[in-house]
Amino acid sequence: MTLTPDPGALLLPYRETARNGAPRLRVGVVLDPGPPSPWADELLAFLRKIPCFEVCALTLAVPGRAELQRPAWLMDRLYAASRARFDPLGDAALPAGEGAATPESVAAIRAAGCGAIVWLARCQHLEAEAGGLATHGVFTVRFGDGHRAIPFWDEVAGSRLTSTATVYWHDASLADGRAAATAEASTFQGLFLTFNAEQPLVGAIRLLAGLCLEIQTGGAGFERRLRALPVQRLPDPAPCHFPSNLEAARFAVGKLVRSAYLRWRTRGMQAHWFIAMRANRGGSITDPARMDLAGFQPIPLPPGVGAMADPFPWEAGGRQYLLFEEVPAGQTRGRLASVEVLPDGSCAGRQIVLERPYHLSYPCIVASGGELFLLPETSEARRIDLYRFRRFPGDVELVASPVEGTGLNDTTPVFVDGRWYFFTTTDPFMETVLFSAERLEGPWSLHPASPISTSVRSCRSAGHLFWRDGRLFRPTQDCSVRYGYAINVNEVTRLTPCEFEERPASHVPPSWAGGLIGTHTWNESSGWQAIDGLRMGAWPAVRPIRAMVY
Numbered sequence: 265m266t267l268t269p270d271p272g273a274l275l276l277p278y279r280e281t282a283r284n285g286a287p288r289l290r291v292g293v294v295l296d297p298g299p300p301s302p303w304a305d306e307l308l309a310f311l312r313k314i315p316c317f318e319v320c321a322l323t324l325a326v327p328g329r330a331e332l333q334r335p336a337w338l339m340d341r342l343y344a345a346s347r348a349r350f351d352p353l354g355d356a357a358l359p360a361g362e363g364a365a366t367p368e369s370v371a372a373i374r375a376a377g378c379g380a381i382v383w384l385a386r387c388q389h390l391e392a393e394a395g396g397l398a399t400h401g402v403f404t405v406r407f408g409d410g411h412r413a414i415p416f417w418d419e420v421a422g423s424r425l426t427s428t429a430t431v432y433w434h435d436a437s438l439a440d441g442r443a444a445a446t447a448e449a450s451t452f453q454g455l456f457l458t459f460n461a462e463q464p465l466v467g468a469i470r471l472l473a474g475l476c477l478e479i480q481t482g483g484a485g486f487e488r489r490l491r492a493l494p495v496q497r498l499p500d501p502a503p504c505h506f507p508s509n510l511e512a513a514r515f516a517v518g519k520l521v522r523s524a525y526l527r528w529r530t531r532g533m534q535a536h537w538f539i540a541m542r543a544n545r546g547g548s549i550t551d552p553a554r555m556d557l558a559g560f561q562p563i564p565l566p567p568g569v570g571a572m573a574d575p576f577p578w579e580a581g582g583r584q585y586l587l588f589e590e591v592p593a594g595q596t597r598g599r600l601a602s603v604e605v606l607p608d609g610s611c612a613g614r615q616i617v618l619e620r621p622y623h624l625s626y627p628c629i630v631a632s633g634g635e636l637f638l639l640p641e642t643s644e645a646r647r648i649d650l651y652r653f654r655r656f657p658g659d660v661e662l663v664a665s666p667v668e669g670t671g672l673n674d675t676t677p678v679f680v681d682g683r684w685y686f687f688t689t690t691d692p693f694m695e696t697v698l699f700s701a702e703r704l705e706g707p708w709s710l711h712p713a714s715p716i717s718t719s720v721r722s723c724r725s726a727g728h729l730f731w732r733d734g735r736l737f738r739p740t741q742d743c744s745v746r747y748g749y750a751i752n753v754n755e756v757t758r759l760t761p762c763e764f765e766e767r768p769a770s771h772v773p774p775s776w777a778g779g780l781i782g783t784h785t786w787n788e789s790s791g792w793q794a795i796d797g798l799r800m801g802a803w804p805a806v807r808p809i810r811a812m813v814y
Contacts, residue, residue: 288318289480292378292398294385297323301354303465304384310469316480322373324385335413335506342512343414346456352465353415353458373397380476383438400479400487402434404441404498405468407461411499413506416464420457421507421515425744426720427451429464431471432498433490442493445471447693448719450744455519466693467718474715533800537573539563539588540777541609541794549739549753549772549786550732557776560795566601566614568593574626574785575794576728577605578657580636584791585657587617587638589625600627600640602657605792615658618651626674626785628728632704637663643671643691650705666706672697674725677704680736680759685711687725687738694723694743700761713764720744722752722768727787729756737769741784748784748798750774774798 291311295304300321311319335343373381374397381398384405407415407429419427426448432441447467452460478486507515540560547556565572570593577586584605589598599619603611618624622644630637638651638660648667651660667688675688686699686708695718698711717723717740726739735755742750751772758765774780774797782798 288316289379290318291476292320292322292376292381294322294324294383296385303352307469336509338509339506339512346458349456350458352461380479382472404432406430411504416460419451420460424451427460427464429468440495441498442490442495444475444490447471450720463693470693530800535798535800537571537796537798539572539575539796541792544788544791544793548732550737550769552770560776573796575796576627576629576787577789577792577794578629579789580656587627597623598625600624617658628676630677639675641673643673646671648672648675664705666708676725678729689724694720696723712762716764726751727785739786748782751786
């Protein structure tokens with residue numbers, strides 16, 4: 265496991281700034297004496313990859329440390345076993361006794377001339393003005409909602425769906441801060457609880473870098489935005505206490521029982537993604553009071569195919585087609601295929617639309633200027649590729665790669681008021697990045713409101729944006745329980761070249777068919793509505809009554 269996120273998406277809008285010779289932002293990272301924790305090392309390495317930063321590590325001088333508190337024997341063994349497998353925080357997870365910084369150490373940090381400071385030292389109770397330590401204030405990070413010696417203990421022990429890392433901005437005191445950004449990741453539910461820190465810490469690294477980049481491009485405007493946020497009194501940053509042996513025993517027994525039950529329940533079975541369709545009679549997923557998910561008929565797998573997902577129905581020339589991702593049996597690399605959907609719902613004329621030596625999925629179809637384009641997921645190739653259909657649906661040609669050098673997932677465009685907007689998602693930490701452009705082919709530029717989501721509950725695209733009764737909706741994946749668990753539908757209430765706002769509208773759970781454990785794509789054409797699902801079992805269990813012809 266690694267904490268190193270991909271800096272590509274963050275670097276895109278700042279390449280021009282660097283070429284224009286803009287002054288670099290001096291970013292100070294304040295650490296405790298001694299070797300930094302692995303995650304602090306990763307943060308420093310990540311910040312140093314960004315060319316418009318000048319990064320310096322600052323050691324905070326503290327008096328002699330108190331002897332390290334140790335957990336009770338069972339908790340100590342459980343925690344040590346987990347740390348032996350993955351230990352991103354190192355000894356920083358253990359309380360080391362508090363001490364106020366000496367005046368010289370505070371003066372040295374102030375004299376470093378930093379534009380921004382990331383404060384990772386455990387001692388955070390300084391009487392000095394935080395605004396005096398750096399030109400644009402100080403950032404600190406708090407892990408999770410609880411206040412324990414082990415980060416995220418309460419989230420993992422309580423089987424909570426998500427875990428958070430919150431970045432606070434301080435302009436007056438380190439005891440008072442404003443929540444500048446929050447990363448929300450799915451909670452790792454296993455026995456080795458330190459694994460759960462990976463995604464929140466990756467999110468924290470990306471958020472800290474993004475906030476510093478916001479300072480670099482517009483420091484005064486950045487401060488005005490954050491000062492509009494409410495001030496919060498933050499709890500003592502020193503860990504309170506370790507869980508007791510009784511809590512540790514309950515935790516271990518609960519996780520082992522859960523693991524044994526899941527293994528027993530899924531013995532001899534595999535998870536399959538499949539696609540289902542129904543005639544489009546106007547049913548919508550935008551109104552939770554009128555949600556109707558009945559009548560979907562699964563499509564059987566073609567011979568030699570192990571899974572189908574990401575359905576995109578489309579009408580062309582008066583005929584109905586379906587494009588989708590398919591994975592050959594026994595493989596993991598996807599390719600794109602199509603079928604014609606006949607009036608009785610049967611499928612015919614299957615053909616491979618696109619196959620590459622890297623994974624392909626999410627065949628997003630786009631109409632522009634009287635032509636049809638394909639915008640598939642090509643994140644494994646670390647770029648976004650745009651194809652034109654020379655002949656729909658089976659003949660495409662590459663026309664542009666508007667984003668290169670970074671892996672982005674499930675890119676979905678929408679045309680609003682004469683301008684294109686592109687919603688896409690980073691990986692492994694899910695963060696929704698928004699681009700815009702005058703032309704579909706580009707050049708694309710990062711939207712000022714980006715990132716528009718840093719929550720695993722509503723990031724990755726789940727299909728085309730669509731209009732309903734004059735309102736624009738954006739379906740997204742809810743990956744809080746697992747990847748592709750459900751679909752959240754958001755209403756886009758404001759989308760301009762400078763602004764973006766959305767609000768939750770409805771939720772589509774994996775309940776439209778029996779035994780589902782996931783559903784993550786919804787699309788429709790004039791004739792058909794399509795959805796995909798994930799469930800355990802053998803494929804014959806999901807065959808419909810109606811036969812399909814390939």
